Amino acid sequence: VTMSVIKYSSPTSAGAECIDPDCSWVEQWVHRAGPRKDIYYEPNEVKAAIVTCGGLCPGLNDVIRQVVFTLETYGVKNIVGIPFGFRGFFEKGLKEMPLSRNLVENINLAGGSFLGVSRGGPKTSEIVDSIQARRIDMLFVLGGNGTHAGANAIHDECRKRKLKVSVVAVPKTIDNDIPLMDKTFGFDTAVEEAQRAINSAYIEARSAYHGIGLVKLMGRSSGFIAMHASLSSGQVDVCLIPEVSFALDGEYGVLQHLEQLIKNKGFCVVCVAEAAGQVSELTVVLAFAFFRSIYH
Template identity: 85%
Template sequence: MTNSRPVVNKPEIDFSDPDWKRHFQEDFDKQFSLPHLRDILAIKPRPTTFSLKSRIPLDDGDGAATGSWNGYVNDDDRALLKVIKFASPTSAGAECIDPDCSWVEQWVHRAGPRKQIYFEPREVKAGIVTCGGLCPGLNDVIRQIVLTLEKYGVKNIVGIPYGYRGFSDEGLSEVPLSRKVVQNINLAGGSFLGVSRGGPSTSDIVDNIQAKRIDMLFVLGGDGTHAGALAIHNECRTRKLKVSVVCVPKTIDNDILLMDKTFGFDTAVEEAQRVINSAYVEARSAYHGIGLVKLMGRSSGFIAMHASLSSGQIDICLIPEVPFNLEGPNGVLQHLEHLIKTKGNAVVCVAEGAGQDYLHKSNTTDASGNVVLSDIGVHIQQQVHVH
């Protein structure tokens, strides 16, 4: 499942224009175009030092662009986002742009090693920072970034401790990273570098990047972290700094657009099934037992949905994307009553962001700027007792 959203009947699209598809594709390409250092700096490319055949960097790019080995990615390569041509807006999963569900190709840039690079690896200082909450697989990603940088010939690699705070808080120093340091960190949970939410101002972070002489910053995080990374990128461009900001999408909720699956999601689903199975055992063992499991998912129900389908024990799954009624003939409570009468027990799985319309809206935000959600699990539990 690709986390893309349908674009239906956008008012700015003139469907009477015979060239509307071309205009749409041009706008789409602009939206997902990748900024490049060439946009602000007069720099020339050099042959890559990344070897497709060896873990040892190529000397001065020697042999990188020669021979019959075809493994580098062309800058004009694109990956197709959608592979299904829907015949009708009513088709299951249909994402249509116009009422006729016209086929419009939507592409994004293809990732992978290029034949040419824009940094001298031996002169590069690369920084890695992990922000937000913990996510299974963080250490795997840190490790792989370090190993890949070394394959390019980068020797000066550092970790920024405890998220963006590591750029400014006294007592926090950068952590030298190498193959030897990160070799086994993938065997441990958590983040080898530590995490935190929030941090200093964008200007302070970029000041620190300049002071530390960081050329590449790899940022691992979710929506809030990416917003911060974009601000850092824009500030670097404003100052015309030769700094690349590279974002690695990290969200256990699997809710970043264009990504089929984000790391940590599978582990979350596996662990959620254990909880669901425990709730099922409790509900089955009790007289008229109801098991209620609340899972992560602020604005998406991927964990709740996949865990429910995988476990086979869930009777009702509530997710933020699908509105539902608690009361009434088609409501959750009425269906729970039916389940108790017919099978004697029931198990409900709810994503934390589901049903927020039934709860008091909070104006409180966390350090990342996310609104603190009210507890839908407690609310449903209370309503079940009342019903």
């Protein structure tokens, strides 16, 4: 699927097309989450489970809390948490945790995961065996790339066995690198924390003779954190992100621009997303060593 197939978006769908002057929307795919007129399950008969996997991410407890709140709003009373990721499905001594509004009311005030996390786990067939034995109807999986691959495998195995189990995957990434999503949870916190590093680099660079502050931020293959943090701080002169190509050398290269900044204002701050230009760290170090030697 490529972004080129998306022409417009409607209030209910990320892929939609306006087909007439009155703008009648034809929804194509990727429907937005939200209340629906008809629901498949009888809420009072549903058993829903929540599991958090992989590393920690700001906002995990907020998501757990809101899932519980929303399920109870729909009338679901049997809600459980699976402790310590997929391991909670098979590890002896790890028992599922009954969840309710009263129990999760204030967990958003604490960091980490209320349910605990872990990496890896048992075979997909063993997880589905456990889901079947526990009579789980809905499984909410909070995690990253590997976790989502696991959730997809669980879904495929459930379909193979013709089990009526809904597997709902919630992307866990501070990088905001999921197409068609307005914003991933944890992203705002990442941007806020990144600004602290930028502010420190700004103070160091401004205080030094011909100082250059260099901040490298996470993002994997996306520059959302670097871009938003740079715009929010108002202190970054150059922001390099993987979505925009650039040249280090040449008449319009980054190094020449930095040279001009040093001449005009005496210092500069550079923010680099980790995959920007796929430039090796050695190249960046040598480039800045070159500037230090010139303007020392």
